[in-house]
Amino acid sequence: DGGITQxxxxxxxxxxxxxxxxxxxxxxxxxxxxxxxxxxxGLRLIYYSQIVNDFQKGDIAxxxxxxxxxxxxxxxxxxxxxxxPTAFYLCASSTPRLAPHNEQFFGPGTRLTVL
Amino acid sequence: xxxxxxNSPSLSVQEGRISILNCDYTNSMFDYFxxxxxxxxxxxxxxxxxxxxxxxxxDGRFTVFLNKSAKHLSLHIVPSQxxxxxxxxxxxxxxxYGQNFVFGPGTRLSVLx
Numbered sequence: 411d412g413g414i415t416q417x418x419x420x421x422x423x424x425x426x427x428x429x430x431x432x433x434x435x436x437x438x439x440x441x442x443x444x445x446x447x448x449x450x451x452g453l454r455l456i457y458y459s460q461i462v463n464d465f466q467k468g469d470i471a472x473x474x475x476x477x478x479x480x481x482x483x484x485x486x487x488x489x490x491x492x493x494x495p496t497a498f499y500l501c502a503s504s505t506p507r508l509a510p511h512n513e514q515f516f517g518p519g520t521r522l523t524v525l
Numbered sequence: 526x527x528x529x530x531x532n533s534p535s536l537s538v539q540e541g542r543i544s545i546l547n548c549d550y551t552n553s554m555f556d557y558f559x560x561x562x563x564x565x566x567x568x569x570x571x572x573x574x575x576x577x578x579x580x581x582x583x584d585g586r587f588t589v590f591l592n593k594s595a596k597h598l599s600l601h602i603v604p605s606q607x608x609x610x611x612x613x614x615x616x617x618x619x620x621x622y623g624q625n626f627v628f629g630p631g632t633r634l635s636v637l638x
Contacts, residue, residue, distance in 0.1 A: 414568070416568075419566075445628075450534070450630060451630050452527075452529065452531075452614060452627075452628035452629050452630045452631060453569075453614065453616075453628040454628075455626070500568050500569070501568075502568070513559055513571040513574060514571075514626065515571070516561075516568030516569045516570070517568050518566075518567050518568050519566065519567065519568050521566070
């Protein structure tokens, strides 16, 4: 089945440690995104990538880093510089090929808790 | 400053009745709008969209209305079912896809049996 997978579903880390969240898609989508969701807030864009080996900062990129070495994969690293890393992280993908506007398909999310 | 607002954090509706979820936006450049539905601990799933060239789009029990002059859109669910209980996000896009999707804070809908 085509879709987006995020692993792990729950992640616990000690303060000061870097942690990498996995996102893989087999939808052959060009674009991939990382969002963060906090209680009472909408999804806020962290980073996005429209093609392999290229990515752009979103609204809240500070303390995060990404890579896009393969079309299928867009891992997000939460660094120790991120002040409030505890959140629900969502990965999404889309493709502009079929329409100028396309909905984004989301993964199941990873809940990161920093202790 | 939120560009996409959903002023009702929660809404309760009786099964079989109509649910109306509202969304307001401030950026007049937004020309494409989407509604997503999200269950707890899951990613959002796309529900329905509308382009600014239309004022209504219907898909089964779901209808989205767009009032460009008021910068307001609404999602109507008729009839509401218990399985519709979820958080609904409104999202808006301007021009190019992707980087310009802005999400509202969401409205939690509870459909009571």
